[in-house]
Amino acid sequence: MTNDKISRRDFFIRCTKAGLSTAAAAVLAGILYESDPAKISPQSSNIVEAMNFSVLPVAGKAISIVTGSNRQSTVTKAVELLGGMQRFIKPGDNVLLKPNVGFSLPPRVCATSHPELIEQITKLCYQAGAKKVYITDNPINDPKSCFELTQIASAAKKCGAEIILPRQDHFKQVTLKGAELIKNWPILYEPLKNVNKVIGIAGVKDHRRSIASMLMKNWYGLLGGNRSIFHQDIDKIIVELAMLIKPTLVILDATQVMVSNGPTGGSESDLKQTDTMIASCDQVAADSFGATLLGLKSNDLPYLVKAEKLGLGTTDYQSLKPLRAEVKA
Amino acid sequence: MKITTARRISQVFFFALFIWLCAVTTVGEKFWQLRGWPVNFFLNLDPLNVIATILSTHKLYAPLLWSLITIILTILFGRFFCGLVCPFGALHQLVSHLAHGKNNSGLIALHKYSKAQSIKYYILFVILIMAVLGRYSSLQSGLLDPIPLFTRTINLLILPIIGDSAKILTSGRFYQISLLTLSVFLIFVLLNFYKPRFFCIFICPLGALFGIINRFSILRINRNLSTCTDCKLCNSHCQGSCEPAETLKLSECVLCFNCLDDCKFDAIDYNTADSQTSQVAPDLSRRGILAAAFTGLLALPAFRLSGISTRDNNLVRPPGAIPEKEFIKRCLKCGQCMKLCPTNVIQPAGLESGLENLWTPVMNNRVGTSGCQLDCVACGYICPTSAIKPLTLAEKLGKGDFSGNGPVKIGTAYVDRSKCLTWAFGTPCLVCQENCPVSPKAIFAKPALVLAKQDSQPQIDTELLQPYVDAKLCIGCGICQHECPVGSKGAIIVTPDGQSRENRLYL
Incomplete structure (x- = not known):
């Protein structure tokens, strides 16, 4: 037998291997073949309805307005007037605080929620039996710097709340049912997933585009x-x-x-002392009252009017018969 | 313990220390953050930094005095830095070892001395000539000096990759021109396959500097001719390719001590004996030095030509950066400011601004988490040569003692009306105005003037507010540009116009 010819046996082996490889390639192609051409724009995914964290309403206890300059005592009183924190937080609850931590600025300029206020609310939650209190926000400036410079990080450390710095994998593409804008949009979802109570905390601020930035505007930090x-x-x-989020309680720090x-x-010099703290189950009502502190009426704020039309709250906060008190410092 | 084991322990220690110090270069108070870690330790030990900055600026920076230790130890003991300390050298040695093995029969040939090893001296001369040219001078040692080179590679490339994959960071760190950073690093690492410690032997200007100053060293590697059997085994792992078996080239010896370990007859020693078998000076020719000098003279304008406009300042530098002409004489291109910056806005400049500016810090407001934060002065405190001056908060914000100077201005923002949503499409927006951090705001809004229909009188649309920049109030922090919803560079763009560091009329 010459060297340039292979044996019959080798020839068959080679044919078998070639045949099997060919067949495998064809089968794989068949399995992977996608008959439907890819869609240019993806279908809406993760359609969600409102995330409801609210508690049952109690007649006559929907909003409280407390005057005084000490945030810790006014917020304690304001929550007490609504029935105390135990009305909102049950033992074993996991609570998420959503303050405004938008800017890396010190607390004295009041562009962000005050650390003392955060500390006091956390304490109230723990006193009511909360299992764990979390704090989160997706700030405008660098997140870590924001939590540090606003001193919310150190306040949280003091009172045992855990800060959740937003990470890429905390966001989830969400489409809100009935919404035109929140469509396939990343929402800071992960921190909301593991809690059953959410407290919104915001200040009252001039805002050229939306006229006033208060509690409702504060949820921007979830986008x-x-x-x-x-x-x-x-x-x-x-x-x-x-529409997306119905908080358990809102605190408006004015x-x-x-x-x-x-x-x-x-x-x-951008600040005005108004010495008021508002606690409410209705953020539309709380914002409507807050607007008055800036010399505005609720009609001046189109988002309040729209929210009322959709039944998200009432702009006529007087109709809720606010519970009022004064705390001397 | 074998002396080579001690050398390996030293290399591992300094390599680990180097990586650790890079890793902790991040703002914070935890033990794995900045705190009091001497994060510029290696940069300060590097005598090329100090010599080149003295030549370019005629000044000596106090922290760089640490390099005096390196210089004195080198004069006494030889190139200990290369063999025992240099983390980049340690990496090359490891890769060379992995690439060539320990018992390869070709090792003696592989470690043969080559005349081309003199190239690194010429590279050093080119760098020093560029630094010495008076008011035209430019500090380019950082391009090839292993300590700045390796520092920026770890800072801008390796740690961000590790950090991002491990999700240690809240948001990933991004650095532009990473492909270039990677290419330079990878090429030098892979060249070890061609020749062990290729970078150290042929390129390293720092090694060349040590090769020049170690000529009077007291302790040297010596071969005892009476006990030597001429087996040439001592050449087989020589990391400097200095051929201890022939005439040892002292200037090339990196003190790896492999020859001591390889010699079976104790003929090699590290001692004060008379070095009759050594060549002390590097192989340099007068022609070569002249060629290097001319290259240096030509290289500087050539570096500059490609980025000529940058001499007129088109780069937006971090706050506290000194005037451009001085800046370029000081910046080591080490990337420490970029690593430290909490918002990741400080980025390495690419080739678009000329080779001269490659890897120097520039602001890219569209990268990172949020422009330049008002209450942050971190970058100036880490810069090893004060190319970015350390500012106090009062000085940066123009408060207290500095209220007469006004805030430090990085540049000025311009509204690009052809792209701004309010101007181009007539849709309301004002994100830039909202985020302007100075008080009173440098961005203000006015109602739009619109033509209801052709030939009609312009009317004021009170619903549509359009942004304007007050150039006097704008500090160029770039937060507006970061937040602008318009894609690409945004519709509000920070330029270096009006920057404090040039102190001249811009607009």
Whole structure:
């Protein structure tokens, strides 16, 4: 037998291997073949309805307004008037606080929620038996710097709350049922998933685009992605955020309100001392009252009017018969 | 313990220390954050930094005095830094070992001395000539000096990759021109397959500097001719390719001590004996030095030509950066400011601004978490040569003692009306105005003037507010540009116009 010829046996082996490889390639192609061409725009995914964290309403205990300059005592009183924290937080609850931590500015300029207020609310939650209190926000400035410079990080450490710095994998693409703007949009979802109570905390600030930034505007901090595009229709996005999330309780801190250069401020001269703390189950009502502190009526704020029309709350806060008190410092 | 084991322990220690110090270069108070860690330790030990900055600026920076220790130890003991300390050298040695093995029969040939090893001296001369040219001078040692090179590679490439994969960071760190950073690093690492410690032997300007100053060293590697059997085994793992078996080239010896370990007859020693078998000076020719000098003279304008406009300042530098002409004489291109910056806005400049500016810090507001934060002065405190001056908060914000100076201005923002949503499409937006952090705001809004229909009188649309920049108030922090919803560079763009560091009329 010459070297340039293979044996019959080798020839068959080679044919078998070739045949099997060919067949495998064909089978694989058949399995992977996609007969439907890919869609250019993806279908809406993760359609969600409102995330409801609210508790049962109690007649006559929907909103309280407490005057005084000490945030810790006014917030304690304001919550007490609504029935105390135990009305909202049951033992074993996991609570998420959503303050405004938007800017890496010190607390004295009041562009962000005050650390003492956060500390006190956390304490109240723990006193009511909360298992764990979390704090989160997706700030505008660098997240870590924001939590540090606003001193909310150190306040949280003191009172045992855990800060959740937003990470890429905390966001989930969400489509809100009935919404026009929140469509396949990244929402800071992970921190909301593991809690059963949510408390919104915000200040009262001048805001050129939306006129005033208060509790409802504060939920902007749950949006991810290039959320700046929503400023083109800011009233609608604020209302849609209110549709998305129904908080357990909201705290509006109007101890000092930012009357100019909002929402960043940056100087104490942008602030006005109004010594008021509002606790409410109705964020539309709380914001409507907050607007008055800036010299505005609820009709001046289109998002309040829209929210009322959709039944998200009432702009006529007087109809809720606010419980009032004064705390001397 | 074998002396080579001690050398390996030293290399591992300094390599680990180097990586650790890079890793902790991040703002914070935890033990794995900045705190008091001497994060510029290796940069300060590097005598090329100090010599080149003295030549370019005629000044000596106090922290760089640490390099005096390196210089004195080198004069006394030889190139200990290369063999025992240099983390980049340690990496090359490891890769070379992995690439060639320990018992390869070709090792003696592989470690043969080559005349081309003189190239690194010429590279050093080119760098020093560029630094010495008075008011035209430019500090380019950082391009090839292993300590800045390895520092920026770890800072801008390796740690971000590790951090991102391990999700240690809240948001990933991004650095532009990473492909270039990677290419330079990878090429030098892979060249070890061609020749062990290729970078150290042929390229390293720092090694060349040590090769020049170790000529009077007291302790040297010596071969005892009476006990030597001329087996040439000592050449087989020589990391400097200095051929201890022939005429040992002292300037090339990196003190790896492999020859001591390889010699079976104790003929090699590290001692004060008379070095009759050594060549002390590097192989340099007068022609070569002249060629290097001319290359240096030509290289500088050539570096500059490609980025000529940058001499007129088109780069937006971090706050506290000194005037451009001085800046380029000081910046080591080490990337420490970029690693430290909490918002990741400080980025390495690419080739678009000329080779001269490659890897120097520039602001890219569209990268990172949020422009330049108002209450942050971190970058100036880490810069090893004060190319970015350490500012106090009062000085940066123009408060207190500095209220007469006004805030430090990085640049000025411009509204690009052809892209701004309010101007181009007539849709309301004002994100830039909202986020302007100065008080009173440098971005203000006015109602739009619109033509209801052709030939009609312009009317004021109070519903549509359009942004304007007050150039006097704008500090160029770039937060507006970061937040602008318009894609690409955004519709509000920070330029270096009006920057404090040039102190001249811009607009």
